[in-house]
Amino acid sequence: MASLYKRSTAKGSPWYCSYTETLPGGRKRKVRVSTGTPDKASAQQILTKLQSDAAVRSHGLVDLLADRIGKESSKPIAEHLRAFKDKLTASGRSEDHIDRTANHVTEFVAFSGCVSVADFTADRGNRWAASLIQGGMAGRTIHARLTSLKAFSKWLVEHDKLIRDPFTSIRKPNPNADRKRERRMLLPDEWSWLMRAVHSIEDVKGCDSQNRQLLYRTAVQTGLRSNELRSLRRGSFHLGDASPYVKVESRSTKNKQVARQYVDESLADDLRKHLAAKTPKAPAFTLPSEYDMADMLRADLATARALWLRDSKDADERAEREETLFLTPDNEAGETLDFHALRHTCGAWLAMRGVQPKIIQTVMRHCSITLTLDTYGHLIAGAEAEAVVANADMTAIPGILAATGTNGACVPFVSQQNASRCVPGAKGCDDKPATIRLASDHNQQETPQNTGLNAASCGVVRRDANTQGGTRTRKAVFGRGILNPLCLPIPPPGQVP
Structure with a gap:
């Protein structure tokens, strides 16, 4: 039996309806739901429609999957977003990545005024992207936001919450077209002065001289990122092997795969002495906050430049040195130096030494060789001419x-x-x-x-x-x-x- 009733006598309170729904297999279920209206006539029409839909479903005249998708798509976006965050957590994503992705989706919802995911359309997504471009946001930043939004909509389709992906046709901008920050590498000559500066100042941002020196050397040799270096413990270092290496667990790497990065014997010896007094689970380095890592490196770079200028033989040489950008954060090309630049330095130095791109890709842990070549290929000076000469040698015919x-x-x-x-x-x-x-x-x-x-x-x-x-x-x-x-x-x- 179906009925209408009110839970409150207050004026304007909605009518509720109660009816019986027959489920597949003959089972019956009592359904109670608010009609959302205080008008009894309208509530009666809603109840009749709900009963009619239930009867059609019970006779198998409705696609149950489409019916379920329709119900899911009408739910509040916040409910789906919570489930999406749970999926990212189960996939091993970092908290920063999860929060950043959720914030990007929330930004779109606030801009578009969508109430449910059924309101998602390609036009709304394109209008949001256009507003970001008109606001002067960099292509790389817009690319990240659209990536988050498209990942969310793809998940909705895969989990039967939307019948199709509304954002498939949206094209993300080239993240490298207008990058506002290009990182520069440290020159080999700059590196030697940086090491002198580290030894000359005991403490920078709460990090002593020995920690900074070993940290910079490890970063340049291994190409590890800031958060990966921060995750290292004494047990992460395998320095007694014939080929000493540093192991980073999958939970701390960007690609969620275990990283094994090799170091030379000299650094291995210094690290072994540094870690001797630490417990296996103790942090390998005493570091400042993640937001102060770049400032720490730039402070050492400024000290290095001061030492280099002081090393001038006379006033003329000093004046000439002061006009250069040697040991400054920014170079002539507008590239800047932050802590991540030490990773860039690792790959750049490998390329300058003529190491094969495939090996550079392995060391840098790039997802594709294309990324490696796009980033470091221009540093292999004269490689084209040498390749042509080598190819000519291969075509030489003995005896001719x-x-x-x-x-x-x-x-x-x-x-x-x-x-x-x-x-x-x-x-x-x-x-x-x-x-x-x-x-x-x-x-x-x-x-x-x-x-x-x-x-x-x-x-x-x-x-x-x-x-x-x-x-x-x-x-x-x-x-x-x-x-x-x-x-x-x-x-x-x-x-x-």
Whole structure:
């Protein structure tokens, strides 16, 4: 039976309705819900509609999934946001990441005036992004906000709270198009002066000289981020191995994977002495607050510049040094130095030393080689020219110069069995005709070479496939077919192969 009733006699209080709903399997459930209106006639219409919908569902005439999605999408956004934060927590995301993501979604909701997630539309998302651009916000910051919003809407669809993602068509701006802060690396010469400065001042931001010196060296060698360095304990250091390394647990890394970063023997020895008196779970370094890390480094950098200026031989040299940006936070390109710049320095120095990009990617723990090349590829000076020269060396053909008389040396020619032979007619060679090798895994047969052939047209005779160790061709190769890669069929000028 269905009925209407009031829970309060106060004027304007809403009517409540009660009815029975038949669930799949024949079970019945009593439903009590507010109609939201104090008008009895309107409440009666709402009750009739609810009863009608319940009857349709009980007879299987309604898509239950679509019906559930409709109910979920009408719930308050705050309820969904709490569940989304729980999902991020279960995924191992940091509290900072969770709070930042939730704040971005809350910003959009406040701007758009949405009451439920059913109000989410692409137009509202684009209007929000446009307002951020017009407000002068950097592309990287807008990119982060849209990433949070799109992650939330994607989760709504995956958990059957929205039937489709309304923000799929929204395009995020290029985060690097108008970056307001570009980090610079420390130059090798600046590093030596920075170490002098650290030794000259005992305390900066509550961090003593030894802590700062070891902290900077560890950051530059490992490329660890500020929060990763802060998470290190004595037990994080494995310094007794043949290759000493620092281990960062997955809960503290950005990609949520365990990091193993190697250090050299000199730093390992100094760290071993530093950690000797600490308990296994004690912090490895005594550090200032996370907001003072950049100020600490810049203070040491200012001391280093003062020492460098004081080291001038005369007034003219000092005046010349003062005009430079050596050991200043900002360089000529407008790049600035903060604590994260020590990580950037690690990757930059590896690139300058010619370390392979794939190894740099591993050390820096980048998600793709593209990120590594975009960040550090320009620091490999002259790499293109060297690569072309190296490629030209690979295409050099043994014996060609001697055969065409361009030099007087006898050029050795290496077969598959590492045997050598000379080109007929070349200076320093005997007059015996050269031979052509038969390609076989076990035996070698030599065929006298026609005196009209030279090194440019020599080839490999393959055995029949029915013979032991042979291949599927029976051709003797003289300019066409299967070639020994060490004897390419390039004829001298004027000779047609």
